[in-house]
Amino acid sequence: MTVTPEQQAEIEELRSHPHQTLRVVSEGMEKHLYTAIPVLDHGFVRVIDYMGDDAAICQAARVSYGKGTKSVQNDEGLIRYLMRHWHSTPFEMCEVKLHVKLPVFVARQWIRHRTANVNEYSARYSILDREFYMPAPDQINAQSVVNNQGRGDLLSPEDTARVLEMLKGDAARCYDHYQTMIDEDGIGLARELARMNLPANIYTQWYWKVDLHNLLHFLRLRADAHAQFEIRVYADAICKVVADWVPFAYRAFEDYRMGAVTMSSQMMDCLRRMLSGETVTAETSGMSAREWREFQQVLEG
Structure with a gap:
């Protein structure tokens, strides 16, 4: 992970001056504030700010004053009910703002989650650092x-070595040309034009602010085993933060989203027939070959 000296100084300064507040805080989230969590070779995720906790979800659901209820068990039960029945609005009452450093190709996947606020490092205004993501050999x-x-x-091993050699060589050559083009004593090309020559594995940074409902949707897709490794490791890091921030909501999310499965009406029909003792095959299932394979995967766990 590469945190610049300026960024590290900012983190230390912010963590050394706690502020008194009347608003409810999440003790689990407080420990994550400003701290950079390393991801990949040069990336990180850090919490800049947040709003709300488990009680805020319950308060919004009940539209009440103060804490949602004096009973912790009732709060957790309500959150599980909301998650189970897809009542999303109360979860939108919690928000988090993250500072993320990530490769450009990961950012292009990430930005598909459009219900968020994003401000990215500007390569029109500033010069990007010479930092590139290089996959580990066991990820090639x-x-x-x-x-x-x-x-x-x-x-x-031989092809892996060739791939790494090409990735490193191409990245270095592209950045060398980028520097040559923007050099004021040389060509002096506008930065907004020179940036087009940079590869997709160069690192960018952004602030990403999102409510809990949309964050959980992001995590359901990107922390899934089928997601691309390079975005999944960011999602995994964020999962650990969310589990400390809103533990009731995160446990419900694990049970009803991450650990749950969705079946089509055809799948449910086949399952009922199987439970009644009928032998159901791909040919008699009424499903396509791909859906049948997915159904088998659900049954096999």
């Missing part, structure tokens, strides 16, 4: 033969 895979957007088996 061949194209999957069953999933057009996924990875298959690991490459051979």
Whole structure:
């Protein structure tokens, strides 16, 4: 992880001066404030600010004053009910603002989650650092033969070495040209034009502010085992933060989103037939071959 000396000084300064507040705070989240959590080789996630806690979700659901209820058990039960029945609005009462350093190609996946506020480092105004994501050898895979957007088996050691050599060489060459183009004593090209030559594995940074409902949607997709590794590790890091911030909501999220499955009406029909003793096959299921495979995966756990 690369945190600049200026950023580290800012973190230490912010953490050394706690502020008194009348608003409710989450003790679990307080320990994460400003601290950079390392992700990948040069990236990180850090909490800049947040609003709300588990009690805020309950308060919004009941539209009451003060804490939602004096009973902790009732609060957790209400949150589980809300999560179970897809009542999303109370979860929108909690928000978090993150500072994220990530490769550009990961950012392009991340930005597909549009219900958030984003402000990214400007390569029109500033010069990007010479930092590139290089995958570890155990993350360099061949194209999957069953999933057009996924990875298959690991490459051979020889091919892995060739890939890393090409990635490092191309990144260095592109950045050298970038520096040459923007050099005021040389070409002096506008930064907004020179940036087009930079590869997608260069690191960018942004502030990303999102409410808990939309954050959990992000995590459901990006912390999933089928998500691309490079964005999944960011989601995994954020999961640990959310678990400390709103533990009741996160446990309900694990049970009713991450650990749950969704079945189509055809799947439910097949399941009922199986439970009644009927032998159901792909041919008699009424499902496509792909859906049948997904159904088998659900049954096998």
